[in-house]
Amino acid sequence: MTGFDIFHSRLIVSGYLETLTPLRIGAGKSTSAVGADQPVVKDIFDRPIIPGSSLKGALRSHMESLLRSLYPALACDFINTPCLTEKAAQTLDDATVIGETCLCCRLFGSNNVAAKLALRDLEVDADTWGGQYLLLNTLTLKFTLEPNGPILIKSGKEDGANPTLPNMNFVRATHPKSGASTIYLPGASLKGVIRSHAERIIRTLLGEQGCCDPLNKQSACGDKSEFKQRGDDALPSHKVYRTICPACQMFGHTVMASRFLIPDAYPTNAIDVLPIRQMVAIDRRSGGSVNTFTMEVCTEGQFEGRIIVRNFERWQVGLLALVLRDLREGRLSIGFGKSRGLGQVKLTFSELALSYTGLPTDEPAESYVYGVGEILSTSTNAARKGMIADYGFSVVDPPPTSAELVPASVERDWLRTEVILDQDETIFAALWNQVGSWAQYVEARQGAVQ
Numbered sequence: 197m198t199g200f201d202i203f204h205s206r207l208i209v210s211g212y213l214e215t216l217t218p219l220r221i222g223a224g225k226s227t228s229a230v231g232a233d234q235p236v237v238k239d240i241f242d243r244p245i246i247p248g249s250s251l252k253g254a255l256r257s258h259m260e261s262l263l264r265s266l267y268p269a270l271a272c273d274f275i276n277t278p279c280l281t282e283k284a285a286q287t288l289d290d291a292t293v294i295g296e297t298c299l300c301c302r303l304f305g306s307n308n309v310a311a312k313l314a315l316r317d318l319e320v321d322a323d324t325w326g327g328q329y330l331l332l333n334t335l336t337l338k339f340t341l342e343p344n345g346p347i348l349i350k351s352g353k354e355d356g357a358n359p360t361l362p363n364m365n366f367v368r369a370t371h372p373k374s375g376a377s378t379i380y381l382p383g384a385s386l387k388g389v390i391r392s393h394a395e396r397i398i399r400t401l402l403g404e405q406g407c408c409d410p411l412n413k414q415s416a417c418g419d420k421s422e423f424k425q426r427g428d429d430a431l432p433s434h435k436v437y438r439t440i441c442p443a444c445q446m447f448g449h450t451v452m453a454s455r456f457l458i459p460d461a462y463p464t465n466a467i468d469v470l471p472i473r474q475m476v477a478i479d480r481r482s483g484g485s486v487n488t489f490t491m492e493v494c495t496e497g498q499f500e501g502r503i504i505v506r507n508f509e510r511w512q513v514g515l516l517a518l519v520l521r522d523l524r525e526g527r528l529s530i531g532f533g534k535s536r537g538l539g540q541v542k543l544t545f546s547e548l549a550l551s552y553t554g555l556p557t558d559e560p561a562e563s564y565v566y567g568v569g570e571i572l573s574t575s576t577n578a579a580r581k582g583m584i585a586d587y588g589f590s591v592v593d594p595p596p597t598s599a600e601l602v603p604a605s606v607e608r609d610w611l612r613t614e615v616i617l618d619q620d621e622t623i624f625a626a627l628w629n630q631v632g633s634w635a636q637y638v639e640a641r642q643g644a645v646q
């Protein structure tokens with residue numbers, strides 16, 4: 197039963213999905229091929245995205261009908277008559293659970309089996325989109341994470357019945373350069389750590405009402421009734437943006453795509469063999485030890501990652517700086533066993549690229565960070581300027597003297613400006629200089645909340 201415990205291979209399919217018939221955005225019933233009643237979600241400037249979950253739903257139901265036409269038991273109706281109920285699965289070992297699960301659930305997942313298929317959100321290719329899509333600025337931060345003590349990002353699949361494997365295993369994938377099996381830091385777990393710490397900071401300053409809990413149906417911005425309107429009643433993007441909480445403005449939610457991306461971070465060279473630690477589980481009530489378990493930990497190596505923020509406001513960079521400062525100072529840990537002191541990392545920055553489109557060439561981009569509000573305010577176009585009020589973007593005037601940046605290079609052409617910083621200290625200082633904008637934003641928001 198080793199087959200499901202070890203990561204053998206990963207198949208990645210990339211490509212284009214071209215619309216052959218009109219794709220109506222925000223319609224009550226989508227006419228698209230994907231999703232019967234899941235209208236297309238948009239990002240902050242009305243650029244449509246197709247959520248990976250919608251496409252996955254369309255693929256799943258088509259596979260169900262294909263399989264059922266071969267032999268009905270190959271694909272269950274997993275909502276009404278699942279192939280294996282959660283209750284029945286609890287009494288079975290892993291091999292039997294897999295054996296009892298239909299082919300469709302094995303691929304797409306069920307309550308008992310993790311999905312094998314993951315689909316990213318589909319974004320519009322800017323060159324093919326003639327709509328209102330605006331990309332005003334992009335921040336790309338390259339970083340290195342090094343374990344500072346043992347770390348463990350658990351793979352979803354644990355040891356099962358195999359006594360030769362540790363009870364808890366590090367998540368593995370194929371190394372993008374060498375193709376070898378390697379441990380890695382999934383972007384989703386890094387984003388989770390960053391988002392939840394940002395939420396904590398927001399709540400500290402703005403109170404419980406200042407930030408939603410994305411997992412709680414009562415409070416999550418995405419579950420508010422005003423966002424459920426479709427068709428002509430659907431809220432325009434700028435109103436959605438103004439209404440959602442700061443964490444959702446930064447990290448996205450179900451009605452607005454995220455502007456914050458963090459891809460998986462891989463070690464410079466593949467790491468596949470890890471030390472194994474024996475741990476003792478402590479009974480919370482008696483304080484006595486109850487049993488021992490083994491786990492893989494990573495204690496060395498450098499993981500290279502990137503954070504990308506598109507169409508950012510200055511305050512968002514400031515908020516990100518606060519989170520990254522705490523990660524750098526060891527106040528924030530990643531992965532399993534935080535209460536046991538696991539998950540401490542050393543964070544260093546290797547490059548910060550700030551790129552702008554449509555920023556006038558006489559603006560001091562080499563010494564100042566431009567959020568969308570600042571960029572739009574330089575526009576001579578009234579409609580563009582009007583977006584500042586519509587979205588409620590903050591606009592901070594450049595300070596007359598002090599420079600916020602010490603760039604290594606600045607490149608300008610008529611359309612694009614790119615500012616590159618390449619020293620850890622200057623990068624951190626540039627990010628940290630945005631904390632003032634975050635403080636101003638908090639003040640404005642406090643005024644609005646009260």
Ligand SMILES: [Zn+2]
Nearest residue numbers: 272279298301
């Ligand atoms: Zn099934």
Ligand SMILES: [Zn+2]
Nearest residue numbers: 408417441444
């Ligand atoms: Zn929210």
